[in-house]
Amino acid sequence: MFFRWYSARLAARPLLTQSVTTAVLFATGDITAQQLVQKRGFENHDLTRTGRMALYGGFVFGPAATTWFGFLSRNVNVRNKRLETVARVACDQLIFAPVMIGVFLSSMATMEGASAKERLDKTYWPALSTNWMVWPFVQMINFTFLPLQHRVLFANVISIGWNSYLSWVNSQ
Incomplete structure (x- = not known):
C-alpha cells in the first residue's frame, strides 16, 4: 500500500517526492548517529544538527541526486549493459561523490558557523576514501537492478547508515 x-507521488512530482524523502532519511541517519553510535540519549539529542541534515538532504542532496541519476541514465549509455553500469558507477564515484562530499562538509560547517576550509582540510579525504569502500558496490546494485525512479530512494535507504557516518565525521 505504501509503495x-x-x-x-513519485510519478506526479518526482523532484519534490525525492527531495522530501531525502530530507526524512538524512534526518533518520543523523538520529541513528546520535542515538545508536554516539549514544547521546534523547535528552541530549541535538535537534538543530538533525534539522541541518534534513535541510541539506531536502534542499541540496535530494534535488542533486535526482538530477544526477537522470543525467547518467540519459548520457551514459553503452550497448553492453555491464559496461554501462561500470561506466555509470565510475562517473558517480569520480565526479559526483567527490563534489557532493565537499558540498556536504562545507555546507554543514557553514550552517554551524565554522570554517568550511578547516572542515574540508580535516575530514574530506577520510570521508571520500571511506565512500569509495562502500558506494561503488551499492551503486553497482542500484544501477543494475533498480529503475531510474527508485534509485534515489534506494541510495537514501542505504544512506541511513552512510549519513550516520557522515554526521559523526562532521561532528568530530
Missing part, C-alpha cells in the same frame, strides 16, 4: 502511494 503504491509513494510511486504515485
